[in-house]
Amino acid sequence: MPLLERQSSPVPAVNRESRDRQCRRILFLDAYDSFTNNIVSLLKEALGDDVLVHVLHMDLKTLHADPSPDWTPEQFLDRLPSFDAVVCGPGPGSPLCEADVGAFRLLWELRDAVPVLGICLGFQSLVAHFGGGIRRLRRGLHGMVRPIEHQSGDIFAGVPEFKATLYHSLCADVGQDQVSQESWETDMWLPPKVAPELVPLAWTMEESEDGSEPERILMGVRHSRLPFWGVQYHPESVCTDPGAHGVLKNWFSQALKWNESTGRQIRPMDLENIADSLAPSMIVERSIAADNQLASRKWWRDMQSGLAASRAAPTYSCSRIKLPDGVDAADVAELLGVGGVDSIMLDSSSTISGDPLARSSIIALEVDRALRFEYHVGDDWVALRQPGSGDQEEVCQRIEIDSSAEHGAYDVWNVIAEYWEQRKVAEEGGQEPAFKGGFMGFVTYEMGLSTLSPESVSKNRGHRRPDLCYAWITKSLVLDHQAGVAYVQALTAPDSNVQPWIDEIVAKLQNSRAWQQPGYGTEDYKLIAAKKQPNELLLQTIQEPAGRLRFKTPKPDKYDDDVRQCQEAIAEGQSYELCLTAQTTMTRIPGNDVPHHLRPSLTNGTTNGASASWPSDEASRHGTPWQIYRTLRARQPAPFGSFIRLAGATILSSSPERFLAHDAKGLCSMRPMKGTVRKSEAVSTLAQAEKLLHIPKEEAENLMIVDLVRHDLYGVCGARSVTVPDLLKVEEYSSVFQMITVVNGQLPPHGPNGLDVLAAALPPGSMTGAPKKRSCEILRTIEPSERSIYSGVVGFLDARGHGDWSVTIRTMFRWDDEKAPPEGPGETQPREVWRIGAGGAVTILSTPEGETEEMFTKLCGPLGVFKDVA
Ligand SMILES: C=C(O[C@@H]1C=C(C(=O)O)C=C[C@H]1O)C(=O)O
Numbered sequence: 081m082p083l084l085e086r087q088s089s090p091v092p093a094v095n096r097e098s099r100d101r102q103c104r105r106i107l108f109l110d111a112y113d114s115f116t117n118n119i120v121s122l123l124k125e126a127l128g129d130d131v132l133v134h135v136l137h138m139d140l141k142t143l144h145a146d147p148s149p150d151w152t153p154e155q156f157l158d159r160l161p162s163f164d165a166v167v168c169g170p171g172p173g174s175p176l177c178e179a180d181v182g183a184f185r186l187l188w189e190l191r192d193a194v195p196v197l198g199i200c201l202g203f204q205s206l207v208a209h210f211g212g213g214i215r216r217l218r219r220g221l222h223g224m225v226r227p228i229e230h231q232s233g234d235i236f237a238g239v240p241e242f243k244a245t246l247y248h249s250l251c252a253d254v255g256q257d258q259v260s261q262e263s264w265e266t267d268m269w270l271p272p273k274v275a276p277e278l279v280p281l282a283w284t285m286e287e288s289e290d291g292s293e294p295e296r297i298l299m300g301v302r303h304s305r306l307p308f309w310g311v312q313y314h315p316e317s318v319c320t321d322p323g324a325h326g327v328l329k330n331w332f333s334q335a336l337k338w339n340e341s342t343g344r345q346i347r348p349m350d351l352e353n354i355a356d357s358l359a360p361s362m363i364v365e366r367s368i369a370a371d372n373q374l375a376s377r378k379w380w381r382d383m384q385s386g387l388a389a390s391r392a393a394p395t396y397s398c399s400r401i402k403l404p405d406g407v408d409a410a411d412v413a414e415l416l417g418v419g420g421v422d423s424i425m426l427d428s429s430s431t432i433s434g435d436p437l438a439r440s441s442i443i444a445l446e447v448d449r450a451l452r453f454e455y456h457v458g459d460d461w462v463a464l465r466q467p468g469s470g471d472q473e474e475v476c477q478r479i480e481i482d483s484s485a486e487h488g489a490y491d492v493w494n495v496i497a498e499y500w501e502q503r504k505v506a507e508e509g510g511q512e513p514a515f516k517g518g519f520m521g522f523v524t525y526e527m528g529l530s531t532l533s534p535e536s537v538s539k540n541r542g543h544r545r546p547d548l549c550y551a552w553i554t555k556s557l558v559l560d561h562q563a564g565v566a567y568v569q570a571l572t573a574p575d576s577n578v579q580p581w582i583d584e585i586v587a588k589l590q591n592s593r594a595w596q597q598p599g600y601g602t603e604d605y606k607l608i609a610a611k612k613q614p615n616e617l618l619l620q621t622i623q624e625p626a627g628r629l630r631f632k633t634p635k636p637d638k639y640d641d642d643v644r645q646c647q648e649a650i651a652e653g654q655s656y657e658l659c660l661t662a663q664t665t666m667t668r669i670p671g672n673d674v675p676h677h678l679r680p681s682l683t684n685g686t687t688n689g690a691s692a693s694w695p696s697d698e699a700s701r702h703g704t705p706w707q708i709y710r711t712l713r714a715r716q717p718a719p720f721g722s723f724i725r726l727a728g729a730t731i732l733s734s735s736p737e738r739f740l741a742h743d744a745k746g747l748c749s750m751r752p753m754k755g756t757v758r759k760s761e762a763v764s765t766l767a768q769a770e771k772l773l774h775i776p777k778e779e780a781e782n783l784m785i786v787d788l789v790r791h792d793l794y795g796v797c798g799a800r801s802v803t804v805p806d807l808l809k810v811e812e813y814s815s816v817f818q819m820i821t822v823v824n825g826q827l828p829p830h831g832p833n834g835l836d837v838l839a840a841a842l843p844p845g846s847m848t849g850a851p852k853k854r855s856c857e858i859l860r861t862i863e864p865s866e867r868s869i870y871s872g873v874v875g876f877l878d879a880r881g882h883g884d885w886s887v888t889i890r891t892m893f894r895w896d897d898e899k900a901p902p903e904g905p906g907e908t909q910p911r912e913v914w915r916i917g918a919g920g921a922v923t924i925l926s927t928p929e930g931e932t933e934e935m936f937t938k939l940c941g942p943l944g945v946f947k948d949v950a
């Protein structure tokens with residue numbers, strides 16, 4: 081699109097002033113929680129869309145997406161009279177710690193009180209300020225759904241009995257434990273001695289396992305004189321009964337009544353500094369406003385020339401052919417030269433077992449000629465690289481970006497989005513391939529971490545590896561296993577004739593053994609895959625110092641300690657759930673990594689069609705990455721597997737977890753996975769696994785991430801745009817059963833797109849725990865090394881705007897530049913280093929032994945493959 085057209089895109093005719101005049105306004109103080117957006121959306125749903133909710137962090141910093149400047153304490157006090165009411169949200173930490181609650185504390189002391197609703201941490205802050213104590217629960221309650229007992233009074237008026245989700249480790253101590261059982265029934269509703277101005281409105285009784293008295297947990301209060309209310313439970317959780325929404329309505333009408341009866345006038349406000357943070361119209365408005373400023377940005381002007389301007393406005397060409405039953409994507413990949421450096425294959429290998437998620441495999445072609453976008457966290461540029469070919473040198477271009485965490489920063493995502501915008505192709509309707517050409521690549525865990533918590537990624541990381549690498553793929557093959565169709569396709573300049581190339585590939589496919597004798601190449605791998613050792617034996621044998629391969633697995637005792645450390649952080653209220661992980665390193669003597677099918681044949685000088693070619697003796701064996709991958713996919717088929725060799729990284733993945741898929745119409749779908757049972761003789765059927773997974777501990781683990789993912793989606797899609805069509809469903813994989821939930825979000829038209837969702841939601845919540853920011857910061861202090869490729873994502877964003885990204889788990893990876901010293905006798909060469917990350921969610925109900933077992937179960941799949949084949 082020409083420059084001027086972008087500049088002049090119209091801002092929608094939203095008359096902010098008139099909109100504002102009819103609006104009620106709520107200020108939401110967010111304590112860096114991962115459920116905030118769920119509450120904002122619920123407020124709009126319960127109170128009506130004409131209630132404007134402005135979200136500000138409790139330390140008075142504006143949201144990442146909000147371009148307006150942070151507030152000073154003076155501005156905060158000065159602007160409060162412009163709001164009808166304030167919500168103090170949930171969050172990590174303690175209400176007694178100033179850094180955790182920030183401006184909450186200013187509210188309780190105002191001379192002209194503003195109506196407030198405190199939720200969880202906000203509730204605790206209210207109780208603590210007016211005399212209540214704060215102590216730890218006997219055992220933290222996270223993702224636990226409990227009945228809330230109330231007397232239908234005050235903000236509970238007319239609200240039916242309901243159950244609500246709890247996320248807390250700390251609780252209010254208003255002397256409830258000192259009240260005798262006889263007087264409890266009456267005293268429980270009276271203002272407690274220690275906090276005489278507070279009136280209890282709701283309780284829950286937590287049954288204890290040891291037969292002692294149930295724990296009395298205060299769930300709701302109001303101030304007897306001032307307009308302050310609080311609830312300890314989470315009204316916004318997907319598992320809180322919708323009947324409970326009445327409490328929010330009641331609170332707001334009480335707040336308005338207070339304003340009316342005390343003559344508290346709501347002052348009109350300078351609209352520059354206040355926005356309806358999650359209204360879809362606001363989200364669109366911000367996105368258009370940012371677009372309108374593009375022409376003034378240096379990075380954007382840089383993008384109008386050189387490599388950044390190459391391949392604009394492509395044409396899509398495709399031949400669609402029948403895909404015979406049982407054709408194996410890896411056999412086809414070999415035929416097309418995949419397996420060496422510069423390979424990308426997204427592989428639904430579990431299609432062989434009829435997995436409905438295993439729909440398509442995508443093979444990128446001519447990756448060695450694809451333009452790459454590479455970004456290393458902390459750099460203030462994005463490198464564009466056009467690899468050389470023949471006697472042509474590699475060409476590079478740097479796009480300078482503003483990588484600072486300040487508002488309005490322009491980052492690598494803007495560069496990617498801009499390149500993609502200029503190369504969009506239309507959707508044609510009807511049956512289409514999953515991918516039509518466009519970006520494919522990977523993103524590391526540290527890339528996500530750097531936006532969430534910049535100080536968690538050190539400046540000096542000892543390497544220059546890309547944290548994001550996207551290659552622009554113009555030629556590709558998609559195998560739609562379910563429709564039985566293959567697409568040979570290209571994105572090219574409108575005047576180029578790509579049909580002969582397409583015809584050539586079609587002919588090659590149709591005349592191949594892969595097509596005519598489906599699955600012929602998989603036999604060798606299936607044999608090795610079948611010789612899987614039991615985990616215990618595997619972990620024992622790798623301890624014996626072998627010649628070529630050396631293994632360093634996590635120490636069970638250390639991992640147990642790490643689990644305990646996580647649980648201590650959870651008991652303190654710092655986190656609700658922490659996804660703890662550990663890395664295993666494997667080193668080996670470097671060897672020939674060129675896969676056999678790409679080696680020159682000894683007899684006729686052409687490429688050798690033979691597949692595995694296994695040497696008989698162990699000493700001369702050197703499994704190529706491709707052989708290792710083929711064994712991995714045979715042993716552990718997965719819907720979101722991948723083989724990627726790009727930008728110095730080698731990624732062999734058998735991921736079962738989709739992070740995010742989206743289409744061009746803005747329907748986004750995330751699939752958090754939490755809750756794992758190892759397959760065994762005792763647990764071999766889905767029904768048995770369901771019994772084990774549908775228990776409070778496992779459901780809570782999943783639910784917490786579901787609520788977090790809902791928040792991530794609401795943040796980009798806007799209020800009232802998220803649904804949960806599939807909650808807590810158990811699925812079967814080759815060595816484990818997993819519980820998953822599907823969370824969908826619908827983006828508003830003409831605003832942000834799937835790439836924005838991806839950028840905002842990294843790192844994947846299922847790999848961090850909740851709340852995300854604090855949890856990542858805690859994990860960073862427990863886990864000694866970078867997670868790197870593990871816990872990041874791999875996938876694609878195609879030229880139509882369809883995307884699909886998997887979480888990089890059950891994966892082994894290597895960086896070309898990572899070397900270990902020689903180890904064996906006579907060894908002189910540095911060793912290559914491979915890594916496997918594994919872990920699981922730690923909650924207050926975890927046991928160190930259980931978590932350690934789970935980590936080793938997940939590790940052993942890829943580990944055994946490496947031991948058997950590398
Ligand atoms: C951490 C891993 O897996 C994550 C943790 C899970 C769990 O705690 O049950 C399940 C799937 C993944 O989101 C891993 O595979 O290494």
Ligand SMILES: NC(=O)CC[C@H](N)C(=O)O
Nearest residue numbers: 170171200201249250653
């Ligand atoms: N969800 C919350 O607000 C939790 C509050 C506090 N951090 C606790 O754990 O008790």
